[in-house]
Amino acid sequence: MADHHRIPVHIRRRDIPEGGPVSVCLQLDVGNSRVKWRLLEQGELRDRGHFGHHDSAAKARLLEPLGPEANIWVSSVAGPEFEREFTALAERLCGVSPWFARSTARAGGVANSYAQPSRMGVDRWLAMLGARQRSRERLCVVDAGSALTIDIVSAAGQHEGGYIIPGPALMERALLLDTDRVRFDEDVSYALAPGTSTAEAVRHGIALAQVGAVAAAIAHNGGEQPTLFFCGGAGETLRQLLDRGGSYLPDLVFEGLEVQAREVFTD
Ligand SMILES: Nc1ncnc2c1ncn2[C@@H]1O[C@H](COP(=O)(O)OP(=O)(O)O)[C@@H](O)[C@H]1O
Numbered sequence: 001m002a003d004h005h006r007i008p009v010h011i012r013r014r015d016i017p018e019g020g021p022v023s024v025c026l027q028l029d030v031g032n033s034r035v036k037w038r039l040l041e042q043g044e045l046r047d048r049g050h051f052g053h054h055d056s057a058a059k060a061r062l063l064e065p066l067g068p069e070a071n072i073w074v075s076s077v078a079g080p081e082f083e084r085e086f087t088a089l090a091e092r093l094c095g096v097s098p099w100f101a102r103s104t105a106r107a108g109g110v111a112n113s114y115a116q117p118s119r120m121g122v123d124r125w126l127a128m129l130g131a132r133q134r135s136r137e138r139l140c141v142v143d144a145g146s147a148l149t150i151d152i153v154s155a156a157g158q159h160e161g162g163y164i165i166p167g168p169a170l171m172e173r174a175l176l177l178d179t180d181r182v183r184f185d186e187d188v189s190y191a192l193a194p195g196t197s198t199a200e201a202v203r204h205g206i207a208l209a210q211v212g213a214v215a216a217a218i219a220h221n222g223g224e225q226p227t228l229f230f231c232g233g234a235g236e237t238l239r240q241l242l243d244r245g246g247s248y249l250p251d252l253v254f255e256g257l258e259v260q261a262r263e264v265f266t267d
Pocket residue numbers: 030031032033034035036144145146147167168169170231232233234235237
């Protein structure tokens with residue numbers, strides 16, 4: 001079995017011997033909608049993609065080409081069953097035990113506000129570490145996936161707290177589930193104008209709720225205006241609708257995964 005406490009060489013690039021083995025790092029961000037992945041070799045991006053949690057063919061395509069020298073790093077907010085199955089599969093197909101990041105009390109210059117840090121979704125924690133690495137200002141980190149999460153980090157690196165709100169798809173599903181007449185077939189884009197059909201009223205209403213939540217989170221928490229970072233499937237749409245600037249960084253969770261790994265593996 002591969003020793004996953006080895007220092008990943010793409011973090012200590014100076015140590016790579018000329019013509020030495022290629023260091024491979026497969027990184028996964030397992031959300032509630034889908035699994036995002038990227039593959040790095042010597043720290044360079046080689047490939048990326050996404051697949052559904054139960055897509056065994058996709059998992060095999062990803063794992064089979066890896067050798068036992070590979071690193072597999074995972075951020076997962078799926079249940080323990082996914083973790084068990086994926087670990088068994090990786091061990092069987094390439095002889096690597098994946099490393100699963102956990103939310104901790106402190107890492108990468110960020111202090112967690114949770115009394116039980118491990119209860120915080122690791123994707124939220126890693127997105128904050130990724131953002132903190134890019135900016136030392138007060139931060140508002142918005143991850144717009146299945147859930148919309150909004151987290152505030154002070155300039156000193158203290159997690160001030162956060163919000164968990166149903167994301168756009170969940171909001172729409174909730175409406176359809178618990179009403180009889182909210183029904184439509186049109187595929188309407190998210191926008192903020194008042195709707196003049198059921199489809200528009202729903203989609204624009206959801207857009208208003210998502211944008212409004214971010215605006216209210218910032219307004220309610222006063223202090224210095226935070227620098228905005230967006231990630232997640234709906235992140236760029238939300239950033240544009242909010243229209244207050246900020247950066248959309250689809251790899252923020254992966255960036256935080258590297259921050260946490262660097263601390264764990266170089267201890
Ligand atoms: N262009 C888009 N505009 C708005 N929402 C989008 C867009 N593309 C994807 N999404 C939404 O993003 C979500 C998936 O985002 P993702 O960050 O991968 O979620 P998770 O981390 O929960 O698996 C889906 O709910 C989907 O509806």
